[in-house]
Amino acid sequence: MDPPKVLLEATFLDAVVDPEHPRHDDCVAAYRELVGQYELEQVLLVAVSDHLRAIDHPHGLTTGEKVKWFLHRPRVGLFAPVDPLYVGAQHRRAAAATKVDDPTVALTLVMCSRYGVRRVATLHEAYEAFDLDLLPLPVA
Amino acid sequence: MSTATDAPTFVPPSSRPGLGTVVPYEWFRPVRITLMWTYLVGYLLWLKYRGLTVDRVSVAIAVGIFLICAFVGRTWRTWGVLLVDCIAYCTMWVAYEKTRGAADDGVSFFGLFRVKFPLQVETFRNVDRVLFFGHDPNVVLQDHFWERTVRWYDVVAGTTYMTHFVFPMIVMAVLWATSHRQWTRFIKRFATLLGVACFLFVVMPTVPPWMAGDSDWGYNLFHELHRNAGRGFYHIGFESFRDGYKLALSNGNGVAAMPSLHASFALIVPAFFLPWIRPKWLKAVVLLFPVVMLASLVYLAEHWVIDGLVGWAITGGVFWFWNRMERRGRRTKAHRARMALP
Numbered sequence: 001m002d003p004p005k006v007l008l009e010a011t012f013l014d015a016v017v018d019p020e021h022p023r024h025d026d027c028v029a030a031y032r033e034l035v036g037q038y039e040l041e042q043v044l045l046v047a048v049s050d051h052l053r054a055i056d057h058p059h060g061l062t063t064g065e066k067v068k069w070f071l072h073r074p075r076v077g078l079f080a081p082v083d084p085l086y087v088g089a090q091h092r093r094a095a096a097a098t099k100v101d102d103p104t105v106a107l108t109l110v111m112c113s114r115y116g117v118r119r120v121a122t123l124h125e126a127y128e129a130f131d132l133d134l135l136p137l138p139v140a
Numbered sequence: 141m142s143t144a145t146d147a148p149t150f151v152p153p154s155s156r157p158g159l160g161t162v163v164p165y166e167w168f169r170p171v172r173i174t175l176m177w178t179y180l181v182g183y184l185l186w187l188k189y190r191g192l193t194v195d196r197v198s199v200a201i202a203v204g205i206f207l208i209c210a211f212v213g214r215t216w217r218t219w220g221v222l223l224v225d226c227i228a229y230c231t232m233w234v235a236y237e238k239t240r241g242a243a244d245d246g247v248s249f250f251g252l253f254r255v256k257f258p259l260q261v262e263t264f265r266n267v268d269r270v271l272f273f274g275h276d277p278n279v280v281l282q283d284h285f286w287e288r289t290v291r292w293y294d295v296v297a298g299t300t301y302m303t304h305f306v307f308p309m310i311v312m313a314v315l316w317a318t319s320h321r322q323w324t325r326f327i328k329r330f331a332t333l334l335g336v337a338c339f340l341f342v343v344m345p346t347v348p349p350w351m352a353g354d355s356d357w358g359y360n361l362f363h364e365l366h367r368n369a370g371r372g373f374y375h376i377g378f379e380s381f382r383d384g385y386k387l388a389l390s391n392g393n394g395v396a397a398m399p400s401l402h403a404s405f406a407l408i409v410p411a412f413f414l415p416w417i418r419p420k421w422l423k424a425v426v427l428l429f430p431v432v433m434l435a436s437l438v439y440l441a442e443h444w445v446i447d448g449l450v451g452w453a454i455t456g457g458v459f460w461f462w463n464r465m466e467r468r469g470r471r472t473k474a475h476r477a478r479m480a481l482p
Contacts, residue, residue, distance in 0.1 A: 001319055001322050019482065031477075034476070038473075038474060041470060075476075076476055078476075078477055079475060080406065080474075080477050081470070081473040088218075090215060094163060098162050109162055109163055129156060130156055131158040131159065
């Protein structure tokens with residue numbers, strides 16, 4: 001019933017926010033298009049909560065702010081349309097039990113599996129090995 | 141990564157391994173599915189041997205048990221959200237019951253003074269007579285169709301009438317278990333509908349047709365009408381429904397009749413799912429349900445026709461309002477994102 005979810009992976013989020021990133025312009029163009037699709041309710045934009053929180057608050061959070069963010073993420077700024085997929089202890093355990101070396105990739109794969117996400121916007125090559133629809137980005 | 145494109149499109153997966161090959165299997169998933177099927181079997185057995193649970197408390201307990209089955213093994217945060225949702229859900233029903241109860245007593249302002257609105261005895265009956273060229277639809281239907289023996293249309297009318305007590309709640313429970321986003325969309329519309337209806341119950345307490353013809357009440361607008369909405373339903377073997385049905389009625393208020401929530405609830409569910417139904421003929425079939433409900437309500441002397449029409453109009457208005465609000469919310473978030481983009 002819901003529109004398909006598109007997961008914005010950590011590398012994609014980093015590239016969108018960092019103007020010095022070599023793929024910044026490509027990712028911004030792709031994100032702009034995704035936001036347009038979101039506005040028309042053609043897609044839902046999601047991100048792993050750990051990754052999104054690090055982008056929302058690059059300088060870290062106090063415990064109180066973390067709790068506040070956990071309870072209700074303010075929908076402002078660049079990633080206002082993005083819904084966090086909240087990571088629970090069971091997801092971390094599952095990620096640790098995978099045979100994937102990169103913990104960020106492992107956690108993202110677990111979240112994709114548990115939340116039924118099939119589409120991923122990423123710059124990380126590791127995801128090409130799995131049965132996911134990867135968002136093609138313009139070549140820089 | 142693939143070659144350049146102007147707009148993002150998605151690369152379909154080829155023969156790459158599925159996530160199941162790397163991500164550990166979630167063992168709680170089959171547990172949840174098994175529990176939900178067990179619940180369904182238990183519910184049907186209860187329905188057969190004990191009857192349909194129609195009073196608010198029993199329905200809430202039934203929904204609660206289903207949700208426990210559906211949420212086993214989910215994260216603590218998900219349980220926390222569910223708890224907040226349940227509190228909001230119960231608050232909504234309690235507020236509804238309390239407000240509906242005030243339909244004939246008026247509204248008390250901090251115990252200082254009470255505002256009581258006049259009872260509408262003939263207003264909506266007259267509207268019906270205008271709509272039907274001087275005839276009373278309730279009287280005409282009962283005069284033509286009501287018989288001492290239960291006929292097939294009594295079964296249809298009684299069963300349709302009784303779905304009101306469980307149908308929207310089943311939909312809510314299923315949405316709760318499958319998509320919190322869709323549950324939120326549904327409950328916003330549902331709660332708004334209840335709120336508007338309660339407001340009208342208080343400001344427009346209305347004598348329903350069965351009361352208008354009942355000599356005990358003394359209105360005598362027409363001859364006495366039969367009032368046994370559930371008889372068709374009991375006739376098909378659900379005798380034990382009667383107790384629950386009476387209990388549900390005892391919580392109600394006879395003059396909380398405008399608008400008809402039976403008609404509104406019968407429309408809100410099909411209207412919610414209509415965008416996902418593709419074939420036009422199926423849309424038409426689904427939309428027959430509220431029509432059958434309104435015809436049943438009129439035949440059973442529970443409501444005037446105008447009660448149902450106003451109920452439908454409010455339902456339509458609620459959808460219009462929330463569709464607009466949700467579109468606006470998406471636009472605002474998209475605008476914020478674009479403003480922050482270089």
